[in-house]
Amino acid sequence: xxxxxxxxxxxxxxxxxxxxxxxxxxxxxxxxxxxxxxxxxxxxxxxxxxxxxxxxxxxxxxxxxxxxxxxxxxxxxxxxxxxxxxxxxxxxxxxxxxxxxxxxxxxxxxxxx
Numbered sequence: 792x793x794x795x796x797x798x799x800x801x802x803x804x805x806x807x808x809x810x811x812x813x814x815x816x817x818x819x820x821x822x823x824x825x826x827x828x829x830x831x832x833x834x835x836x837x838x839x840x841x842x843x844x845x846x847x848x849x850x851x852x853x854x855x856x857x858x859x860x861x862x863x864x865x866x867x868x869x870x871x872x873x874x875x876x877x878x879x880x881x882x883x884x885x886x887x888x889x890x891x892x893x894x895x896x897x898x899x900x901x902x903x904x
Contacts, residue, residue, distance in 0.1 A: 804829040804836075807853075814850040815843055826883075827853060834890055835871060838883040847873045849888055852896055866896040 807827040815821050825837040835851060843849070849871040871888035879885055 804831045804834075809854055811837070811851055811853045813837070813839065815839075815841075816848040816850070825851070825886075828885070830855065832890070834874075834888060835869065836885065836887050838879070839886050840883060842878075842884050843873055843876060843886060845873050845876060849873060849886075851888075867893045868896050869893045 807830050809827045811825050811827055813823045813825045815823055823839055823841060825839050828836045828838065830836075830853065835853070837851070849869075851869045851871060853867065853869065855865045855867060869890045870892045871890050873886055873888045875885075875887040877885035877887075
């Protein structure tokens with residue numbers, strides 16, 4: 792990571808290893824599984840099996856790790872915009888996305904699904 796990349800981050804990132812469901816909206820909407828790498832109040836970095844285009848929208852439901860907000864773990868639904876896609880040389884693509892909006896998720900509904 793270069794010095795200029797570090798300076799672009801305006802909020803602290805927290806490591807995360809949760810598997811999350813993602814809805815990708817780049818013309819046709821499709822659902823995918825992803826692996827989180829880190830999350831902040833303004834963005835996420837995750838690994839997807841399929842390539843997505845920069846500028847695509849993602850909807851991600853994820854638990855906020857301890858350290859992002861005070862209190863217990865909270866689940867949120869994020870609407871994100873892909874800003875960078877990295878080919879890691881394997882079956883996965885690294886995807887950096889900014890969080891454009893988010894809302895809390897009722898965890899009782901998650902347990903019923």
